[in-house]
Each structure stands twice: as C-alpha cells, then as structure tokens.
Amino acid sequence: MTTSNDDLLASSELPPNAVAVVGMAGRFPGADSLAKFWDNLCAGEESITTLSEEELTAAGVRAKTLADHGYVRRAAMLDGIDEFDAEYFGITPYTAELMDPQQRLFLQTVWHAFEDSGYDPADYDGAIGLFATGTSSGYLLHNLMSHRDPQALIGEGITIEMFNLVLLNDKDYLATRASHQFNLRGPSISVQTACSSSLVAVHQACQSLLSGECDMAVAGAASVRVPHHVGYGYEPGAMVSQTGHCRPFDAKADGTIFGSGVAAVILKPLQAALDDGDRIHAVIRGSAINNDGSVKMTYAAPAIAGQAEVVAEAHAVADVDASSIGYVETHGTGTPLGDPIEVAALRQAFEVSEQQRSGPCVLGSVKSNVGHLDGASGLTGLIKTILCLENKAIPPTVHYTEPNPELHLEQTPFVVANSYSVWESDKPRRAGVSSFGVGGTNVHVVLEEAIAPTAGPVPNGPQVLLLSARTTESLDSARATLAGELSRNEHLRLPDVAFTLAGRRGEEVRMAAVLHDRADANAVLAAAEHDNVSVGRCPSGLSHRSDRVAFLFPGQGAQHVGMARGLYDTEPVFREHFDRCAAGFAEELGINLAAEVFDAERGVTSLESTDLAQPALFAVEYALAQLTMFYGVTPTALAGHSIGELVAATIAGVFDLPTAIKVVALRARLMHAAPAGAMVAVAASPADIADQLTADVDLAAINEPGGCVVAGPQEAIREFTDRVAAQGILARRVRTSHGFHSQSMDAVLAPFSEYLATVTLHAPKIPMLSNVTGTWMTDAEATDPSRWAQHIRSTVRFADELDALLGDSLRVLVEVGPGGSLTGSAVRQPGWSETHRAVRMMRHPLQSRDDRDAFLLALGQLWSAGIDVDWTVLHGDHAQRVTLPGYSFARQRHWIDPVAFARPSAADAPTRIATGESQAADRKSGSAADARSQMQATLAGIWTQCLGVASVAPGDNFFELGGDSLLAIGVAMTASHQGLELTPQDLYDHASLAALADTLVARYGSGSLASQDTSDLSPPVPPNILRFLEGGLVEAGSWRVPLVLRTGSSVSSDDIRAVLTTVINHHDVLRMRVSKRAGIWEQQISEPGEFTALKEASLPAGVGPGTPQEHDALTAMIAETVAGQDLSSLPLTATRVVDAQGESRFLVLTVHQMIYDATSRDVLATDLLTAFGQRLAGQDIALEPATATWREWSQRCAALATHPAVLDSRNYWMDNAAKATVRLAGLDTGADTAGAPHAGDLRKLATALTPEQTSQFDNARRLLQSSIDEILLAALARTIAVTVGDGLVSVDLAGTGRAVLRPDLDLRRTIGWSSTIYPIALPCMDSAGASAPQLLSEVSRTLDAVPHHGIGYGLLRYLHAPTAEVLAAASPSDIFVSYLGMIPEWQESDAPVQFDGENGLAIRETLPGLGHPLELRAYRHGGELHMDWWYDCRRVRSGTAEALAEQFPAILIELIGEAVAGGEDSSDDEDEDEALALVDLSAAVLDDDE
Secondary structure, X not given: OOOOOOXXXXXXXXXXXXXXXXXXXXXXXXXXXXXHHHHHHHOOOOOOEEOOHXXXXXXXXXXXXXXXXXXXXXXXXXXXXXXXXXXXXXXOHHHHHHOOHHHHXXXXXXXXXXXXXOOOHHHOOOOEEEEEEEOOOHHXXXXXXXXXXXXXXXXOOOOHHHHHHHHHHOHHHHHHHHHHHHOOOOOEEEOOEXXXXXXXXXXXXXXXXXXXXXXXXXXXXXXXXXXXXXXXXXXXXXXXXXXXXXXXXXXOOOOEOEEOEEEEEEEEEHHHHXXXXXXXOEEEEEEEEEEXXXXXXXXXXXXXXXXXXXXXXXXXXXXXXXHHOOEEEOOOOOXXXXXXXXHXXXXXXXXXXXXXXXXXXXXXXXXXXXXXXXXXXXXXXXXXXXXXXXXXXXXXXXXXXXXXXXXXXHHOOEEEOOOOEEOOOOOOOEEEEEEEOOOOEEEEEEEEEOOOOOOOXXXXXXXXXXXXXXXXXXXXXXXXXXXXXXXXXXXXXXXXXXXXXXXOOOOOXXXXXXXXXXXXXXXXXXXXXXXXXEXXXXXXXXXXXXOOEEEEXXXXXXXXXXXXXXXXXXXXXXXXXXXXXHHHHHHHHOOOHHHHHHOHHHOOOOOOXXXXXXXXHHHHHHHHHHHHHXXXXXXXXXXXXXXXXXXXXXXXXXXXXXXHHHHHHHHHHHXXXXXXXXXXXXXXXXXXXXXXXXXXXXXXXXXXXXXXXXXXOHHHHHHHHHHHHHOOOOEEEOOOOEOOOOHHHHHHHHHHHHHHOOOOOOOXXXXXXXXXXXXXXXXXXXXXXXXXXHOOOOOEOHHHHHHHHHOOOOOEEEEOOOOOHHHHHHHOOOOOOOOOEEXXXXXXXXXXXXXXXXXXXXXXXXXXXXOOOOOHHHHOOOOOOOOOOOOOOOOEEOOOXXXXXXXXXXXXXXXXXXXXXXXXXXXXXXXXXXXXXXXHHHHHHHHHHHHOOOOOOOOOEOOOOOOOHHHHHHHHHHHHHOOOOOOHHHHHHOOEHHHHHHHHHHHHOOOOXXXXXXXXXXXXXXXXXXXXXXXXXXXXXXXXXXXXXXXXXXXXXXXXXXXXXXXXXXXXXXXXXXXXXXXXXXXXXXXXXXXXXXXXXXXOOOOOOOOHHHHHHHHHHHHHHHHOOOOOOOOEEEEEEEOOOOOEEEEEEEEEHHXXXXXXXHHHHHHHHHHHXXXXXXXXXXXXXOOOOXXXXXXXXXXXXXXXXXXXXXXXXXXXXXXXXXXXXXXXXXXXXXXXXXXXXXXXXXXXXXXXXXXXXXXXXXXXXXXXXXXHHHHHHHHHHXXXXXXXXXXXXXXXXXXXXXXXXXXXXXXXXXXXXXXXEEEEOOOOOOOHHHHHHHHHHHHHOOHXXXXXXXXXXXXXXXXXXXXXXOOOOOEEEEEEEEOXXXXXXXXXXXXXXXXXXXXXXXXXXXXXXXEEEEEEEOOEEEEEEEEEOOOOOHHHHHHHHHHHHHHHHHHHHHHHHOOOOOOOOOOHHHHOOOOOOOHHHHOOOO
C-alpha cells in the first residue's frame, strides 16, 4: 500500500530511502554549463552539427567514404575536448597529452559539481564515494596507437609503455583516478552496463549512502568519442538515424545518433543534507535495477517485461503511486523498435496504480536535443529532469510532430510535449528517469522536487564578490563568465551570489569586487580596471595561520574633513563607536566632533588645529578598528604613529575608552598651546642630514630608511630646508602648526605626566610596538606614565617598528585610518618582500570614491591576502546557495594528433636502427667532462618535458620534483625515443639528475654524447628581442633602418658581394634569423658563406645626381624593399642602384633593428668603408677583429636569468610594475585591447630646439651635472603633469646592455641590438608640485635605483618562469623614451664609396618597432636637438599627442632655466602636500606624520 501524495518532506518523518542531490555539473553538445543546457532545452535546440566536407577531410575522412551515400555528416560534439588545465590538477603536460580526454574532462566536471554543492572534499570529514563510468578510449586506439608499433607494444606481450597507456586511457581507471585526485576515501567503483551505466552509477551511489558505506557520493560519467569531428556510417537495420536526427516517439523516427557528454552529481542522504543546511536540487525517492535475462529476441534487443518490472519496483522502493508521477524522462532512442517497447513497459508499470490520476504524464527524451551520449545518457536525462523540477517546467521533445502509431498513446496516460510548458501542480512534482543498456541492464530512478527554502529578506546595499584562480588568465575568464551569468539570470539575488562565491576554495590569484546590484555587475567585472575591483595574490605556505594581521594607526597630518563620512552613514558599528568617542570629547573639550569631521562646509583646514585633529583621528581610527574587527579581522600586532599609538594602546587594552578619551583630550590641548613650529619631511636618511641638524632642529620621526621628519621653530626649519636643498635633497612641509616630537614640546611633558600618574594603565592584551624604542612594548613600558609623556617629545622610530613587523615574511599590514602613509613606508622598507601584504581601510582624500565601497574592497583585499573575513554581516541570515559558473579552467591544448592516414612502413625500421647505431658510434668520442655535461643537458630536457617544470639543476631529485612511478615510465619512454637506454628502475636507483647522467655515461663508455657540439645549438633569444616579437610592430620584418652609400662607377657587383660576404661572415648576427617552433621563439645563426642576395635596381632615365627626382626614386626603392621583408628575410639586405647607362650610383642597405643599435651603426659603417677601401685598392680585406660574437652575448645574457644579483632584483621590478597611476593609452573605446600596431597606425610629430636653445640645453647640462636622459625625463614628467595629470607614469627606457658583462665580455666591436628595455615609474609633477631641482632630483634618484642597467627586468619578464607571469600581468608602459645620440653628418668626398648625406633623414623616418602607444625619440643632428613624437592613433588621441609635442620644448627650456637659477623655495607652501599626495615615491614620508 503506497502513501498519499501529501508532501512527505514537510512531514516529521522523512522517506527512509530518500537521497538528496546537492550538487551537479555537466558538459553536453552545445552547452558547456547547466545554465546553457537548460536554455537550449527550453528553446527546443537540437545541438547536433552538420559537418562540412572540408571539416571531415581535415579530420581524416577519406574521399571514398565521403562519396558513400550511407555516410551521415552529422555529429553531437563537445567544445574543446583537446583542452585541459593540467597545472590545476598537478598533472604534467607530458602526462596530460597521453591521458584520454574522458579522464581529463571528468576531473574538471567533478570539481564543478563539488563547487555547486558548496563542499570542498579537502575539508570534508566524512567518507566520499565515487561511482563512475566511461567508454572505450578512441583516443588510445585512434591517436596514440597510430604512433606506435602494435606488434612491439602488444603483440609480443605486455610492455611497461602499454601498461602506462592503459592506466591513462582505459575506462576502468576513470573512478579511481578521480578518487585519487580529490582524496576521496569511500568506495570507488567503475560501472559498466553499456548505455545504462551512468544511471546505474547513481543507483549504486544511493545504495552506498543508504547502507552507510559513505557519507557523500559522486555519481558521474564521461563519454567522449574520438575521432570527434566525424560523422558515421548508416546501414539498413542499424539503430542509427539515416537522416542524422533523433526523433523519439515520432512517426518519422528512424534511429538515434551518438554523441559526447560529461556529467556528475553529488549525493547525500536527505536527512543529512537537511541537517547540514545544504541547497537541495532534487530528492531521489528511490531507484531499482534489474536485467532482462534471456526473455527477449536477441542479446541486444530490449524487453517489455524487464523494463516494466524495474519501473514498478522503483515506485515501490520510493513508496509512491504511479499516479503521482507527472513526467518521465525516457530512454527514448528514437528507434522504431525501442520506443514502442518502452511505452508498452511504462503502461504496464503505471497500470498498477491504485489512485486516480489528475492529469496526463508527459514523456520526454533528451536524446532529441543532444543525441545518445552512450554511457552518459542516463545521467544526462537525470540532470535534465532535475532542471525540470527546479524550474517547474517541461521543455519540448524536439522533432516530435505526430506519434508513432505503434505507441498507441491513446491507450495510455502518456503524452509527448512538443512545446515548452509550465509544470502546474498543487502537490510535490515527481518524475521518473529510465535508462536501459544493451545486454539488458535496466534502471529507473524516481525524483521528487525539493522544498524550496523560504526566501527571507536579504540586506540591501553593496556586496563583495570573491573569485579566485590559479592563474591571471583563468581569473579573467571567470570574471567575464560571472558577469555574463549575472546579466543573463534576472532571478539571482546579489547576496546569494556573494554567499555562494565566498564558500568556494580560495586559489592563489584572487579578485574582490564591490557591486551594488546586478546591473552594476557587467560594468565592474568586465572592465579591465575599476575602482571597485582589486586583484592580488595570496602568498603560499599560509597553513591557515591566524596571527598575520597587524593594525597600523596613522598620526596627525592624515586627517581631512569628511573622512569616513560614508562609513558613519552606512555602518551602524562605526557610528556607534564614533558617537561614544564624540560624546566623551564633547564632555572634555566642548566640541561637536561629528560636525567638525563630517561637515564639508567647514573647509579643508578646519581640522588643522591640533586640539581638533587629534580627537578626530582618534575617534575615526578607533571606530574603524572596531568595525574591521566586527567583520572578523582580528589583529595580533598593533602599531601607531604618534597619536595613532594611543589608538593602538586603547585597542590593546592599555587604556579603557573613557580614560583614552580624557588622555587624548588633555594631550591635544597641551600640544595645541605649545609654541608654534614647523615640520618638514626629508627624502634622506638621518645619517645623510646629520651635518645639517642644528641645536634648535630635532629629528622628529624616522619613517623609512630613506625618509625622516625634522621639527623645530619655523625660522630654523626654513634655514634647514635651504641647507638640504643646496645638497639636492628634497624637503617638504608637513601640514602641522607645531614642531611635534621636538624640544618645542618640552613644556607639555610635566603637566601631561602628572595627569597620567592619576590614571590606571594596563599591560597590553595584544602585542604592540613602541614609537620610543622601535621595538615591542613591554608591560613595564606600557604601564609607565612617564613613558607616555616622553612619547610626545621622543623621535618616532616607526621604521624600526616596521622592521620588527616585517620580520614575519607573511605579515599583513592593515592601515586603519585615513590615507596610506604607513603602508606606503612599509613597502619601501628593505625588509619588504613579495609575500608581505599592505591593505588600506580608507580611501585617499583625493579619491572621489564611496567610503563604504573602499572599506568593503579593503576587506576583499584582506581575503585576497589569505585573511579570514566574516562575510555574514553582508550576506545576512537568509542568503542561499545558487548555481553559478564553476572554476574557469585554463584551456590549454594537450593533444597528440593521429598519424595522418597511414602508419610508418616496416621499411622505416632499418633507417631508425641505423640512426641509433650512428648515435651510439658518435658517443665514442669526446671527453668525459663533455659527455657528462651533454648527458645532463639531454636528461634535463626530458625531465622538464615530463615533469612540466621550467628548469632542472644537476642536484635535483626526480621524485622531489613531483615524479612518481608513472612519470618514471614516461621518462624511460621519452629517453628511448631519443636513443638512450634508460629504465624506470634507473630513476629509483639514481634519483638525482647528476647521478643518473653519470650512470648513463658510464653505461655508454667514456665520451657519451660529447659529439653533440653545443656551439651548433641555437642560442637563446635575448629578452629585448622577445619584447619586440611579443608586442612589437605587426609587420615585424619592416622594422628596418636604411643605409644609403654613394658608389662610384668603378664599383662593381663583384666588389659589393665581396665586401658584404666579408662583413656578414665577420659578424655572426648578420646571419641570424628568428623563427617560432612549437610556440617558442628561436634564433638560428647560419654558417659563413658567400653573399648571393644582392639585388639590382635602375634609376629612371634622365634622373641626375642630387636632384629631387633622384631622392624620390631612392625613397620609393627603400620603401618597397622594407615592405617586402619579413622575419625570414636576411637581417641585412642589399640593392645596387645603377643609372640608365648601367653605371653604379648607390648601394642601398636595410638593416633589421633587432640587430642594430648606435654602436652597431658605427661598427658597421666603419667595416663597410674599410672593406670597400681595401677591396678597391686591390688589397685583401682584413677587418679589425670583433671583440665578441653575438652568439656569446646571447648565451651569456640568457644565463644571467638565474644570476643571484638578477634574482635579488625581483622585488624591485615586481614592485615597480604596479606603481603607475597615469595612463596615456586607452583613451579611446577599445584601445586597451587594440593589440600591436600596424605601420599604418603610427603617426609622427616632429619638434626640435633651435641652435640657440640647444646650446642653452648643453650649458645647463654641464652646470647641473645632469645626464641628457635625466633632463629629458624631467621635462617629460612636467609635460605629462600639465597635459594629462599628476601621478606616476610607466616609461620604458633603453639601457646600455653592453656594459653589463664587462670586462668578461667586450662588446665594443660587436654588432647586435644589446640594449636593455626596462620600465621606470616616472613621477609627474607640475611646477606647483615640485621645483625644477626637486624634480630633477626625483628623476635622478629613480634612474639611480635601476639595478644593472635594467637588464634584470627583461630576464625576469621573459626568461625566468617564476617571475614571468607576475611581470606579464602588469600593464605595459605607455611611453618609450630613447636618445639616439648624434646622427652623423657625412661629408661628401672623392672616395668611390661614401655614405649619403640623407642617412640622417632615413633614420628619422624609421618606424617605431616595440609597439608602445607613444615613443619619444630624441637625437642630435645638424646642431639641433630633435624630438620626434611617434604615436599609435588607435590608442592615443591626436590631441593628447599634439599637446605633449607642442608643450615639451617650452617646458624643457623653462625647466633647465629654473634649475640653473636654483628654483623657487616652496617649502612654506602647505598646499604642496596635496599636490604630491598621490605620488607614491614620497607620500608615505611627506603627508601623515605628527
């Protein structure tokens, strides 16, 4: 007897067999997500593709097959089966490409299902079982085996290689591989019942849960057909469709079509799911399984009895009456035999119903949409049915027009839906899902909709959305996908989204975004940069540490009117604590603190007075600290700057709040009444200014090694400022009215100390640092009243406090107060490292941002740093888990294509054997040392390939690098393909690279691989050339500079060939080409040989020497030559130009700028003229020896990538990469993603100083003892400040790479582009922000800080894997500044070969090649300093470029004039603080000190 249809889930007793589906994920034809899958179902989409003849031919389908009328060109395909995120799962690229795509995609889908459930298996205490199915590996049979000899691999007995391939491809290992990957400790079973396998897996998972074998279970399936982009053959009587359409239950049904899919569900017992508060997609009320036995026509035929029995048994197990089933997702293959049998079986099962049906039961089949997904088909139907229950709707069965008459539907309770319909029901919706396998294993599952939890109210206001990924690319993809889902799904509530994302695993690269509503999502998430988005990296190795947070409280000078107003208005906790402080200060000082702080009409100077500033700062910082702790962020260390230290002491419990308010009030009154004074922030260390301190000037604060604050009477400070300015030291006024922490405060000490003696002080409950000692405050110090009085007078040793905090390499510094001075000082400390983090809880006063948005984003930054945040404050009590896009896995191709059309013939074998013998013979020669070195290099290449690591050192251990038994097999296989006799046991016996190499060398005898001459190896591509190849001019071969030589009529073609042959053979870089192989740029240097590429061109008749027509003809020839080159062209081209009579007139050379710089220009010119002189004089050509070869430079340069000095510069370059605040590019829509420029995108604006101005420039350079680069950059900085705005702009410079390896490598006579390309953060300030001497000093200091001529940046960016990704993620520089020096002015002579006077013009017209939006090219020519401004018109507006070009000369002359005159003394200008407030180089030491 069955129960009634009342809602069992609402009753006190739950069904005993009920299992909850708490998570699910899938990839199906036409749908990479369940959201897209449901959209396709509702729209009646058929996700089966018609393949073109071109696609089929490319996939290897033969012409004979295509001509067969029985070949159906239709396929149900998945997108990206060749792609996989191997790194995410810790699988090497080598292993990944040998692994069947079913195993790879199944891992990703299972993880998405876990994400959907809200569970991370790594954190789950119970046993998790896994039941899964896969199909036979077409990838192994079709792709991998085509590269192997089956006889050797299988026919002569099992081999290690075959065993490894089986582990990676056979369906039997699908379940256990996933269990191993996710550390699932419950039962792990591969299920094989043919088509019904995946639904059988669900049934077995339910049984395992109900029996207590596991606490949670995964049921999944992967069915991926390889080859993929192919059709299939039809024969009469087959079960496949002749038309390529699956039409379940239709009169025109003619069979099915097979496809590919991957799916997984997460299951838990219903009671456990309810107890744990899980989101439940649906409830499995019961399931049943049986087999047809032999009561049917054939082994493969279906049977009515077996199917009817399994459906009826499932109803009985579920304890439901058939009349309550409103929908059945059928097996529904669309075959003329199968469909009638299935409907007849359903009719029999439903006839046992004991209750009256209220309406028809709808039949459906997902195979009409996606085809028959083989073993994954049952789970696909289950997921479709769950979506129907969740959405209370039934999508159409595609292609259903009229019923197959053999169904006799009129005699059944069933109908087939051919349109989308709402599923109306006043009782719990129930459905059945059937799956029947070839061979007779039948399974049926009964589903019931879950009770939707009551959607309680959720908070209004902004939410913080959290995303994370292993890589920046994956994070960017996740942002875009999430933005699309928020735009698509109007039912999503923002708190639910935030709650769901906050429960996911946190990866290394993290993003926090503050959103106000769904409409805000696309603008915020899709933007490349946005004020409400923060992207950072979580340091590795945290191990759930909870002791990393230190609160820093800034001092006087940081305050500003309106600070934290937004928090006061929106955050009740902040308001409560601020009001408590304000009430106390009102009683003590008679002030309305809220009005003073938040009333903008009082003016920006209303908080300058000490007796207002200190109470205001205390109240804001104390309330902000309480608010931050309310969100779960608890400090384990505290530090404050001057008045900020009293906030820290109050948080630590040294003062209770009422006492603290009284102490701060008295302190403020006393200090305000002290004699007036002044303070200046000095960009120098105390030692640097020690000689300038006088008796009336005190060292008030040391904020960082290169910055301090000096205080004293106003006149004494004025004189001090003049003295240090004369030494080129920048000193700037701090916004205070007194000389704090100096002898000016002496009168305050006694009365303050007397009062402190009357209050009770406590030992700190949270460790805190002391301004007075710079170390951790002892209990005795904290409870000593005289210490707190002396604090007013003592030097603030904040730099020492930062050193103590940064001793913890994982410290997170949180600035709890206005501005960012303290964290700014921290990042400039020598102890700052890439694992430290700094977070500012309030916006900068010059930022027009919402206070609450800034605070919430700071919480997100703390989460990004690995700090736990209590987000329930934002989510509320009623937030619910929702389905969102899963992790955005990297889409990297890991695929071995099959051998095209034919296997290698047996005739190839002797050749391979002979080659192996030849290699073995080659090993007989060479020294033992060479053999060992070469063997290590060979093995290192194999290890890096198989282990997926960037490099391997001789002492590295194979197993410590991540190797295991399977990878050992892979190494042995790869080595054998390279002719090395290596077994997996060798790796166990000799685990280090060096030991293994020695073993193999000994095995082969002395000599080993020494015959492989390393001089023949392609030298690595230097980083500056990689920079050009990555983002430079699209027409890469056109980045050439022309050189024109006038030749006399006596100069023959043979003379030119002889000279060029000698010069090109003399300089190996002139024989260098670059090409891309396997995605990696390489350079090849060809052997010396005869130059045979001389071309000849004729001037038009009648063109005389020196005429404009001659000039125009040469210009056209040059342009045609340059346009015709690409990267495969020789780096030096030559064209002999003759007149109409055939006499020699010119030799036109073009040189690719990859091999050309100023030194190269001089060397090449010298050698050409020398060689021509010797040749024409009848002498042998003998050139001065090259001091080093390009090959040597390339090899030595690449080796520097792991040099300790270069690695030590990592922090400098990574910190520098994130400093830019001003952008010139991206001013037009889409410009930031415009890509590298074409030649036609580039425009030039030419400017120059007059000869008089150039002379003035030279005189100023000598007087100021400044370099040309320093003056040009200072003028550029001021010009940008005037035309674009203040801040830091990233500028690329060209350094002198030739000097890096001196004296070991002398490049004075070496041709080649050896310049280093590196960025600096150029501080841009107008004359109000910094005087000329100050600006020049800042620029000089910036350039002096660049290590090793900037070579480290390119090495770390392009050749050192651990830093390459970090530096690549930073925005590239908008500007390239280069000074070409003096362009020679060639004088005409009687020589038969001489350079043409127009060469200077040719150099000026050479296109920029590095792809910057803006290039400033300066050079000397004709007694003038020229400045050419090249810009990419797609990315820089013409108005911006024109403004820069027009104003630069005048600003340059103004700057040097002001600098020579000594500049204006602006030390008294208090507005200067605001002018430089956003300049990160000085903000920390110049703004917020007391």
